[in-house]
Amino acid sequence: MVEDNTSRRRVLKGAGVAGATGLVTSFAGCLGDDDPDVEGADELDEEVPEIHLVAPTAGTNPFRNELASIIADNWEEIGFEVDLEELEFGAHVDKAVVQQDFDASLLGWGGTPERIDPHTFIYDMHHSNNTAEGGRNTPGYENDEYDELAELQVTQVDEDERQQTVYDAQEIIAEDQPRTYIANEGGYHPYASARVTDVDPTLGEGLNSFWNMISATPTDDDTVRFGYPSEIISLNPMQDLATPDRQFVRLIYDQLYRIDEDGFPSPWLATDDPEIEDDGMTYTLEIRDGVTFHDGEDLTVEDVEFTYEMYADSPTYSDLVDVIDEIDTSGNEITFHLEEQYAPFTANVLGQVYIFPEHIWGDVDPDDLVDFEDENWTGSGPFEFRDWERQAELQLEAFDDHFETPNADTFIRIPGSDTSTLVNSLESGQIDMVGAVPQPTAVDRVRDDDELDLADFDAVGYAMVEYNTRREPLDDRHARRALSYGVPKEEYVEFIRDGMGTVTHTTISEHNEFWHNPDVEEFYEDLEAAQQELADGGYGWDDDGRLHYGADQ
């Protein structure tokens, strides 16, 4: 109980006077203590197995680390035994997502623009096809009724019909709680308002957004200097890339469509929305005239066709274009024939495949694509590559012949050892923007500085607790629902994250307005409801308050 009290105190200290309500919620569970108010099963069977909760270390994610210890306390409060294990990011992913060696895991899912289309969150994360080791359905959730809906939404080209299906699917998982959907972790990215104007933080990405990078305008010179707490791996779009890499690759390379500021795919190298035939399996679009690559060569429909074939042969990204059966071209038009209906095709395929110059990549063997070094990284995007020294700086310059010329002539990416060093550099005038959320103390400094400001953004991704439904007692919906009642979502957003973000109860963020179902079942922290849920499920408590299976279960 000693540990219990310190962790709560730390949270409440930050809450100050406003914490009064939080205080009531926080300690509500303590009142009942060893003597549950709820009557459980009379005849008890064996103890419910200990719950192995895997969570990030304070160094990896201080907010979630703090939350994990409160969750563990709450769960113990309602009679579970909890073994909390804190791991670094890589080890955590390996243990929970790959090895699937966990009962509960507190992790986050990032909300990159291509995840604004609900497919990733509905199908990849919850369909029973994706439960293999390393698959996105980490909980191993299987529900036939749900699977049908997840499959149906893929085929629905009509957006309103698809919306209804996505709504229904959200209702089912909200009831089943394979995960506790905790919060969309929006936040602020700091920038120097005295040196850069027209910043454009967008949904899910803040200042890392493509639209911000082409819109940001330096005030006194021609350069924007952008800091990020890690170096990128490569500019080769065919390599295995992480989100920070893609955020720069897409400045240099163009796609046919880009996800716009509202989260919908909008025409980019294409002239208009694709024409989709009634069977939902044929997409036709026209390529813009007069687009050139950075070396001056024209970008033609042949380059586009070549690119899609190259992706199909590549060991890293063939999955992405798997659904394409055949490609036809005619004049400036290109037609994709799909093998099956795939509603997110525009957002998740046409919007993600980078168009390559055939005259440079044409002779590369598919197996060598990942290692191919195009020293100039010739694309057709709004910025062209100038130079790069790893860990020091990456220099890009505006491509003046682009149809959307960026406002900064030079764009420099500076990797930092951590976010606080970057905020220091921002304050000393060495960089102009930081694409990461600073520590609360640094946020206050930025607020007080006349030359600096914070850019707010909302998130599509979320923090969650995943339950391993392959194991007891998490195979039981009542147990999962009870555990969800033990997660203090509001306290997390208001106090631990200092107001950054929004509470969620479903897999689709409320900021993703079109696809978000606002009427799903909601789980707030409520330890009595948790106990009631367990009692309804046939569980009972012994004299020490420890949870047992009921004899009748």
Added chain:
Amino acid sequence: MGLRAYVARRILQLIVTFWAFFTLLFVLFRMMPGDPTSMFIMDGMTPEQREQRIAELGLDQPLYVQYVEYARQLLTGDFGQSFIYRDPVIDIIVVRFMNTIVLMGTALVIAYLIGITFGAIMGWWRDSRFERGGIVVTLIARSSPEFWVGIVLLSVFAFWLGWFPSSGMRTTGGELGGGFVARYGSADFLRHLFLPALTGAIVYLATPTLLMRSTMLDVLNADFIEIKKAEGLPERTVLYKHAARNSILPIVTVMAIATGAAMGGSVVIETVFNWPGMGREMVNAVNNNDYPLAMAAFFLMGSVVIIMNFIADLTYVYLDPRVEYE
């Protein structure tokens, strides 16, 4: 045992040390949880892609096969290819290693120049106020954590006075690359170097100062100093030419070892000042489970320590014939 036999034995020891070091590194990294694909999984790498990548990297092979393969590679001077960057490890670390050497080298030179002089004077003026004050200052420097010294210097010189930049190695946006002189000789570079090097110098200053002072005290008690004084030589000459010179011997050994240690200690300074050096690359490589890169980085840094110790031993024998070859 003669000098030659001693050197031969010492070289043999060196080889064994390298082998043990390398093996330990290999085992440690393979025991770490996770693998090089972990960082991509949350970004959408599918289970099939993951398995394919693991096989490509040879990580599905039994551990001893990987060990033999890696040892074979290393013997031919090849550090392999980075798992994450997919570039030859050597290309990635050479530049970073140079950046670290320039930074820590400068710090050590400053530390030892000041330390030796300061220590000699403290020893000479034994029991003076200067000596007592000096010891306090030195001990404070010695017990200050590197990151704290760095932050204090940053607050004063970068944020308050604004004389020096707070991070990086040069003003961004200029020409990259260039020769050694262009990279490390420019005024802009020196301005960026000042604070991190000073941080290192303050932290490494205490050892030579205290050591110099205590050996000075020993030497000053020796009869020949009395004789030199009795000969009527000026105090200054006795101090520098006879006392200090004879006290410097242990410093040489310590300096060699400190150079090795400083390479490892650079991680903190590089982090605070965002210096694009080896230490930061090492931390990244470990976080990403990029075994070849991480191992090469540790191997290089460890090699500096091992070789410097070796050199220290040999120098000692050379400088002081009284040392037994045992």
